[in-house]
Amino acid sequence: MWTIPKPNYRSDFCAEGEIAVNIGGVRTVLFGDVLNRYPESRLAELVNCSTENYEAISSLCDDFDPGRKEFYFDRDPDAFKCIIDVYYFDEIHIKRGICPVCFIKEMEFWKIDQSVLDECCKSYLSEKQDELTEIASKVKVILEDLEVDRCITRTQRCQRFLWRLMEKPGSSLPARIIAIASFLSILVSAVVMCVGTIPELQLTDSEGKLVEHPTLEAIETVCMLWFTTEYLLRLASCPNKLHFALSIMNIIDFMAIMPFYVVLSLTYLGTTSMMELANVQQAVQALRIMRIARIFKLARHSSGLQTLTYALKRSLKELGLLLMYMSVGIFVFSALAYTMEQSHPETLFRSIPQSFWWAIITMTTVGYGDIYPKTTLGKCNAAVSFLCGVIAIALPIHPIINNFVVFYNKQKVLETAAKHEVELMELKSGRDARRKSRN
Template sequence: MWTIPKPRYRRGKEGEAEIAVNIGGVRVVLVGDVLNRYPESRLAELLNRSAQTHDDGDDTISSLCDDFDAARGEFYFDRDPDAFRCIVDVYYFDEIHIKRGICPICFIKEMEFWRIDQSALDECCRSYLSEKEVELKEIQGKVRVILEDAEGEPCATRSGRGKRLLWLLWKLLEKPGSSLPSRVVAIASFLFILVSSVVMCVGTIPELQVTNAEGKQVEHPSLEAIETACILWFTLEYLLRLASSPNKLRFALAFMNVVDFLAIVPFYVVLSLNFLGSTAMMELANVQQAVQALRIMRIARIFKLARHSSGLQTLTYALKRSLKELGLLLMYMGVGIFVFSALAYTIEQSHPETLFRSIPQSFWWAIITMTTVGYGDIYPKTTLGKCNAAVSFLCGVIAIALPIHPIINNFVVYYNKQKVLETAAKHEVELMELKSGGSPAKSCACARDGRSDTCNASSKRRLLEIQSGNP
């Protein structure tokens, strides 16, 4: 038995009301006056009810606890004693901290049982709770994806062969791990992206270009044919994915799909200007510049590789999480560039053959010096100018090195988190299949409801076990 100590100002008073509760086999004695600090809590109501009656058959007391012994004055609860140790602190300290090893989602259930508001949680525990809720939602999403891939059909019943074909087409194009044909399509798409990018680069080599009727250097016809074949593949792939998408608006607004669209559009715009536009219009300088700009936009297709590379996706997320550190880096570099370029311009003015004509021109020197590039096209010639250059590149190295560790740490944390979530999702799927008798359809029915208590409970346990290193 463990007893919460009475506050010092309460010691020495006789006849003070106390209540004995048994939480999962652990007996706890609590001071009644302290419990009344939260009169709407379960323990406070139980204290007041027990003081009013000693009848073993009191239905009110029975509704507040699992069992009670009137002779010993002890009330029994089949609850988690570790969680109760944390919750009882609110009566004495007006705040609750979740101890390490306790599932925060289950802890919230305990607080609801004891009728303690979540506002009593300390700020650090609230953020921890929010992180775990996000992780559990991600696990549930991964579980649905795994079950839908394993089942071969969406969880909801789809009427009509047309919708079933659209679903199979969606799986073929969007889920490379669902079947062998889908892997072949993903590899083919990856190769088309590489070939298109290589052709775009090779087409700029003067030796491989040909002269057209107007005497201008253009891409070789063979390279244009390969480019056209790649664009046709990208167009067909995009249209099929759009047609089979369950949510076409969401599909069209997704970032990677916008990249796909921007990689396709320039080809057709240039084609329209070439074949539908008049000769006089094509001779305008503005139109020619627009055509050239659209052709340059073909570089956007290289970002399509991120669709097939989890490593690029992880790197993108790490950079997104490191925007604060990157902003600090740009701020440090900006301040350093301004200061050292101004100093270099001022110091080098005494030299008759100075290369620093103005402070804006000195910005270029400060940039290549602080980043340790040093092209050598502009350099100081005085002794003080060289000392200023030495200090500038030392400061540049320090400024660049400072945010590197947080960025790397964000990458590692996200990568490890994804591995944990994938492992937890696989264990959850296995558990659901065992409970449903190995039927993916029944498992999928359980996964459809994101708030399923059974699914949530098993997800919480698996997540905590994996994170603690005991899968």
């Protein structure tokens, strides 16, 4: 039975058809017929290269001992142990502890195509490349914050400074104060909106209708003026006006501001006779709640909110399965409850669609008690639906939490790596500047 010859790590002399390679101090004897399985690789070129052609040999290795027929390479010996597997097994696995990006550079040096990587290693490499891309984007953002003076004109410098002030709370102390003020304005506006609906705090106008207290209206006006000023400053300083206008969060900002001025215009223009101002105010009141969504604008500066969004995005499959299980359970248990409760004269289950509500609040363990079974079979059906709902809800919890923890830790590592990369670039630039000053 024919066996695959293994590389020799101990032989001091090479027989005919063999070569010795010294990788970072680790000597390995390889067989020429094995290396010729990949004729375009660097090792195959060394096997087929004449020992008298020193110029060709020097272009393929760092040093050469003609007496021992040994080639020297200043490369990573651990990575080389993975590289030579391709000659024997036609595939390569990246061992744990080796940087996949550096390993790809090793493969390029040894002239081995990336297609021989195993699928698991390809996915691992793709993940690491995505991480490097994300680190590069974070480094770019940090450098943009640090290099305001690169702008040519004073207008560009002022625009960049204002953009950082309004959009990047982490860039300076004033920007952080503005972000906190914006956040507090959102909370105050939301609180005023809620408190203004309390009848005890409302006043009666000349027509006998309840209106908001003037103090609350004044606070609301101040908040709207702050929102308007903030929106206009961000619009004036943004580098891409079209992208700014089409952004979802900016559309929400615009929709939260405009109703205030629409009502103000209708009031001062005297068009209340043409339109019911109360109905308009109700619509505006419904639109005002959209201001709460502006809190999510801070997600760009909050790793926690980013992680939560990513965890939900990565868990769409689990959430979809949960909704499917819940939908099937709601349909089955509501139909059973309707059938079982028909024999009771005081049944609360008038139809299967009406029973959907009972099934939803039962399977989600809410249980308002507005609809409940009265027969024994109906109560048994309710108990089973409750247990099935608990199981269905508990199943996807672990994957969602795991995605949250993994991505949160990953974001922390990437942010630290980006800051470390910027520090290295600053040290390198400082070292180069000192060298130029000495010269």
